Amino acid sequence: MPFYEAFRLAIQTIRAQKLKSSFSLLGVFVGVSSLIASCSIANGVDRYMTEKFAQTLYGVNTFQLRRQPMFVPNVPDSVWRAWRRRPRIRFSDADAITKGLTVPVITAWQSSDQVTVTFANKEARDIELTAASERYFDIKNLDIVIGRPFTGEENRSGVPVAVLGDAVSKRLFADRPPLGRSVRIGGVPYRVIGVVAHQGSLMGFPLDRFVVVPALSPAQNLVNPPGILDAFLVKAHSDLEMREAMSQAEGIMRSRRHLRPKQDNNFVLDTSEGIQRFWAGISNILNTVIPGIVVVSLVIGGIVIMNIMLMAVAERTREIGLRKSLGARRRDVLRQFLAESTAIAAVGAVLGIIAGIGLTLLINKLSPLPASVSPTSVVFGALMGAGVGIVFGVYPATRAARLDPIAALRQE
Numbered sequence: 001m002p003f004y005e006a007f008r009l010a011i012q013t014i015r016a017q018k019l020k021s022s023f024s025l026l027g028v029f030v031g032v033s034s035l036i037a038s039c040s041i042a043n044g045v046d047r048y049m050t051e052k053f054a055q056t057l058y059g060v061n062t063f064q065l066r067r068q069p070m071f072v073p074n075v076p077d078s079v080w081r082a083w084r085r086r087p088r089i090r091f092s093d094a095d096a097i098t099k100g101l102t103v104p105v106i107t108a109w110q111s112s113d114q115v116t117v118t119f120a121n122k123e124a125r126d127i128e129l130t131a132a133s134e135r136y137f138d139i140k141n142l143d144i145v146i147g148r149p150f151t152g153e154e155n156r157s158g159v160p161v162a163v164l165g166d167a168v169s170k171r172l173f174a175d176r177p178p179l180g181r182s183v184r185i186g187g188v189p190y191r192v193i194g195v196v197a198h199q200g201s202l203m204g205f206p207l208d209r210f211v212v213v214p215a216l217s218p219a220q221n222l223v224n225p226p227g228i229l230d231a232f233l234v235k236a237h238s239d240l241e242m243r244e245a246m247s248q249a250e251g252i253m254r255s256r257r258h259l260r261p262k263q264d265n266n267f268v269l270d271t272s273e274g275i276q277r278f279w280a281g282i283s284n285i286l287n288t289v290i291p292g293i294v295v296v297s298l299v300i301g302g303i304v305i306m307n308i309m310l311m312a313v314a315e316r317t318r319e320i321g322l323r324k325s326l327g328a329r330r331r332d333v334l335r336q337f338l339a340e341s342t343a344i345a346a347v348g349a350v351l352g353i354i355a356g357i358g359l360t361l362l363i364n365k366l367s368p369l370p371a372s373v374s375p376t377s378v379v380f381g382a383l384m385g386a387g388v389g390i391v392f393g394v395y396p397a398t399r400a401a402r403l404d405p406i407a408a409l410r411q412e
Contacts (some may be wrong), residue, residue: 008038025348027301030389032381035294036356039377042286048400058272059139061242064110065097065232065249066088066270081363085264093256094232103245104237108136109215111223117211118184119172123257127168129185129211136212137163147179149217155214161192184223185211200207231270236371240273278374291380298384301348302392303354309341309396334401341393342386349385353378361391 040361058064068083098107113127130136137149146169150161162183169178169192182189190213199207214220215229224230234249236242246269253267355374364371 025301025305025344025351027304028345028348028385029301029352029355031294031301031357031388032296032352032385033359035291035381035384036353036369036373036377037359037363038286038290038294038378039374040356040360040372042283042290043374043377044360044364044372046283057268059141059235061237061239061245062139062233062235062271063236063242063249064270065093066230066268069268070231071270071272087257089229089232089267090376091227091229093230093253096256097232097234097249097252101234101245101248103241103248105236105241105245106135106138107133107235108139108233109133109229109231110136110233111215111220111228113223115185115211115222117168117172119181122172124168124171124209126209127165129219130210130212130225131215131223132212133215133216139233142212143197144194145197146177149194149212150214155216158214158216158218158220160188160190160217160219161193161214163194163212164192165196165197165208165210168208168211169195172316183211185213185219188218190217190219193242195214246271295386298388302345302388305341305344305389306392306396308345309337309393310399312340313337313396313400319368331401334397337397337400338390338393341396342389344391345385345387345389346382349382351374352385353381356381 058070062069065087094109096105110130110132112128112130114126115128117124117129134150134152134155136142137144142149142163144163147163149163150159154161162185163407164172164178164183170184172178173181178192181192183192184190190211194214196208196210201207220226234245234397236245250265251267254265255268259265348377357378360371360373
């Protein structure tokens with residue numbers, strides 16, 4: 001019997017026994033759909049972390065001079081206390097690095113804290129106030145859709161002007177034009193000169209609840225003590241130039257801090273690599289655990305298929321005996337039952353793939369989790385689904401093929 005004929009007969013049997021077949025393919029369906037959905041979430045988050053999350057926090061080809069790393073997961077208390085004892089980054093440190101770098105870069109000061117911003121009788125709470133220098137917008141790739149950023153002269157003069165995030169602008173001004181109006185930050189009026197384009201959210205955290213003001217404006221006293229920075233940002237044209245700038249900045253800071261050759265740095269040159277290494281470790285764990293869980297689900301589904309196929313062999317014993325008496329060979333019977341189990345698993349895998357892709361799109365639309373369908377998981381799911389049908393269908397098919405035709409015809 002040709003295989004396509006065996007597969008056609010298998011599909012007819014599945015149609016005739018819908019309830020039994022649906023129970024058979026359920027395990028494969030759940031396993032494959034969960035594989036695709038979970039791998040798609042992991043794939044989407046992986047791309048999100050490497051392409052958007054790290055770039056949004058740090059910027060491309062950018063490093064930050066800080067007292068301690070910005071991203072610090074699971075740090076022991078002793079390390080945290082040691083970081084807190086380090087000297088703060090000062091305006092003079094930033095000036096020394098700016099003058100000492102020989103690599104073409106752009107730089108910016110940055111200090112941030114949470115404040116309340118008011119306009120008339122409206123207020124926006126828990127807004128991130130960033131006191132920065134003028135190149136901050138270029139380093140962070142902030143697109144100003146209304147108005148303009150503040151200039152270097154405005155920063156050096158400490159002019160009280162502000163650039164609002166989209167959410168702050170909508171909260172305070174609704175449909176009114178914000179340019180030229182004054183908002184109050186720490187009791188000081190700031191004239192609005194620009195609004196940044198809507199950025200959405202990052203892993204569920206809004207990116208539009210911020211205000212940027214000149215680093216030397218009165219707001220500097222709200223975010224840090226006088227002369228102190230949270231971070232000094234340096235952006236190069238390429239990764240190679242960034243590495244060279246980091247090396248030069250490290251040398252300048254070690255000289256200013258009078259550190260001996262064997263002494264550790266009491267500052268950090270922070271890049272997105274820390275986040276990427278942290279996420280790579282989590283990603284490796286997920287890529288190991290998720291397939292293992294799915295394999296267990298598919299094995300359970302395969303056992304269900306095997307048991308139902310054994311029931312089918314018992315129920316169709318007379319049919320098998322009749323076919324053998326009419327000339328069917330062992331391999332014909334073997335092929336038919338193996339085709340049935342494979343077809344059941346394949347149908348379950350196809351439905352699982354469709355459900356997994358649909359679930360991925362739903363998660364991507366309705367939740368903050370980024371999900372991206374992984375073609376590898378689709379192929380892997382299809383192969384595993386068909387493989388389950390073949391592996392767990394061998395024993396029932398072999399048992400059917402070995403039945404004695406005379407004994408099978410006597411079966412009631």
